Amino acid sequence: MATKRPPFWQREKYTPFLLLLPAILTLLFVVLLPLLFSLYTSFTGYRLIRPESLWQWVGFRNYQRIFADGDFWTAFGRTIIFLTIALNLEFLFGLGIALLINKITWGQRTLRTIMMFPMMFSPILVGYQFKFVFNDNIGILNNALQSLGLSDGAIPWLVDKYLANFSIIFAEVWMSTSVFAILLLAGLFAMPRDPLEAAKVDGCNPWQVFRHITLPFLMPFVFIAMTIRSLDVARAYDIVDVMTGGGPAGRTELLWTLIARTGYDNARMGQANAMAYVSILLSIAFTYYFFTKLLAARKYMGGAE
Amino acid sequence: MMNGKLRKQIGAIATWVLTFILMVIICVPGLWVVLTAFRPNGEVLAKPPVWIPENPSLNNFAKIFGFGADQVAIPVPAYFANSLIIALTSTAIALLIGMSGGYAFARYRFRFKNGLFLGLMLSRTVPGIALSLPIFMIWSRIGLIDAKLGLIIVYVALNVPFTIWLIDGFFRQIPKEMSEAAQVDGCTRWQAFWKIEFPLAKSGIASAGIFAFLTSWNEYALASNLTRSTDSKTLPVGLMDFTAQFTIDWAGMSAMAVIIIIPALILTFLVQKHLIAGLTFGGVKG
């Protein structure tokens, strides 16, 4: 019996690619091509005010220049420290909050919802909110400290070198801890009871149960949270831009604010693109690291689903 | 015996105290902004501070929306409209693309599947500010700077990876046999999708949509560099208009912040349950 083969777009083999085509095209045109363009630009001396400089090939000069630039390395180092501190704090606080809320039976749903709000706030709002809270003159923090008699002067939260960085990390942690808390709480809910009970019967104390049963089970959830977080670490740009604008005098400059300043304010697009590439590689490295961790943890947990 | 009971009580009290502190830290900064939105500017600057507004009023809102005498120079209604149009349009498009892609990942086995998925996710890791540079250069050449369309296109691309991740998770929660049963029952694959799988994944897809909406609604790094005027400026960018002035209008800024927060609060409330399910399912079960 003769059978007609259906046209190729109806064949099962090509369907998934057809379905993914819009997504692939979108990302190709809005992300990949622009990035190739900016890669090219990072090898030119392009300045916004001199359009013809787009064709001025300078080789690795932009990279050499930024790698020789103390400000760049300061911002780079600060960004790494900022991320390390913020992510670790978010993980620890998130874990603590998840364990805390897991214990509470009454009003748990409400607490969970409230906990999610910071995650949904616009980073720009979080920044504004803490600019307001930490304002040395009218901020609620200084007002409260003064009313309680804990401090008589105005503490320069956003001006002092250390305090300003602390304030920024505080805002970042405030905004993103809930990513960890929510996901770890979901992990705790999904946790099977049997291994916990088996461990208790086997004579483990609560700390040992947590260390050897609960924590390993939570690890995939930790890595999901880390992966999600590493997707948007650069949201911190918004916060810093509102709170301090990288200032005062570059004391809170992160890689991302430095890129914006170099590219838009100083109009040195070529150099800004070179820095942007460093920041992209940084983000990809973070994401890739946690994603592979996630895959490994998932394999490890495979037996327990 | 007594000791155990006492320890339990201490534990319970500690739990409540910690929860209370936690809630204070989460809620007070936002609450302070909300309270400020209802104060006259003089009260904001008062020393000693006025904790509870003495003359709460809606003046600040009237002001930023251009009613009354002392309206501000910042065209909040236009920004609001821009934000709404840009967020809604980009969400709708991202959802269509995301549904199609998420379904492919959930239901088909194909070559390069893992690589493609990783590629999509990595495209999302590009920091907004880094992506804004080349897009700024390209958009300014093709006239998409300071145009709603320009921002819509960017936000679609920004939302597609995550939408695919979430929707993939929701479709995978529906047993494959549902669609197979429908096909045996006489449906085409297309019919089986719309009559069986889509209705079952609907609430999940809706929450992916809400998440995409909020991402667009909240975005700042790209918007602040790709927009110029009331033609396309969104609310987060508009908020910064206040800081450009010589003295910061804290009360007006707070009122505007409240306007940005409200949709986020409502939508978060609607979406929270599904969002957690979608993230963990897609992530843990691979």
Place this chain on the structure above:
Amino acid sequence: MAEITLNNVIKRYGKVEVVHGIDLDIAHNEFVVLVGPSGCGKSTTLRMIAGLEDISDGTVSIGPGVVNDLPPRKRNISMVFQNYALYPHMSVRENLGFGLKIAKQDEATITARVNEAADILGLDELLERTPAELSGGQRQRVAMGRAIVRHPEAFLFDEPLSNLDAKLRVQMRTEIKKLHQKVKTTVVYVTHDQVEAMTLADRIVVMKDGHIEQVGTPMEVFNHPVNTFVASFIGSPPMNLLPATIRGTEVVFTDGKSLPVPTRLADRVRDGQEVIFGLRPDDLTPVGHGIAESGDSARLTLDVVLSEPLGTETILYTSIAGLEAQGKMFGPRDVTPGETLEFDIAMDRAHLFDAATGNSVRSD
């Protein structure tokens, strides 16, 4: 009229071949069960008949025509899935009527057919409920109802009872058999449970590693297994399989004990042949505790290691040539472990398999 014919059907996933050329003719109204261990290709074969998997090579025909390139909806079959796959957002009535609605039948026909199916399966009370409100057995029945309303040419069942508890499984098994007697249709049924296969099938297809091992009626497969795999897979407790060597007219076990070669197989074996001696527990019974006298019997004296009383019979664990062997005691009395008993061996029901190929010497 719906015969189903599989002609050298092959399934490959990429380069891995999982079904290696299945040939099978299923007659109109026949109840055929595909049985085998997991991973033997039985479900894949069924899904190729349904059209849910592409056929890599060979042809599948349902009725007069080859259906290889027809989508499931055009094959006029219905299928019951292991997890039932009821549509959770529809009531039982809508679930049952869904296929007819898609086929654009008018309301009256749908109602009539749904009621008819509900009647047959005793679902009348449940029609307005949703699947979530049903018990496992009820869901199972709705899944079957959804299959019968469309009056298909064939029913396909994919391990439909494996999600039920033991008691319900037995009950639903009977219902499926009754249903087949009421609604005469061709049935292809996949299971890994040999009891289900034995009780339901007109014909059993035993599969392993993507091949058909044997096709036959339940009694044929039980009484005349073609090889050691079928012999051990069908029947519970499984057949005892003991390596031995033919020495003249004797079957000699590894410890030197021997039995005479079964009379009917005497001219099929050659001296020195390595064989596997197969004996069902039912045919290894203490003297005086067998089912029926055997025309060709032999005796062995064996120590009982363990006994499991089941009421009407007791299973005796003993050992022959160092290997565990199970026997049965009908009309049992108490047996103490370590007791030595004289066993009757029904040699006319014993099997010999070639040790090298595993094939029954009878079927060579």
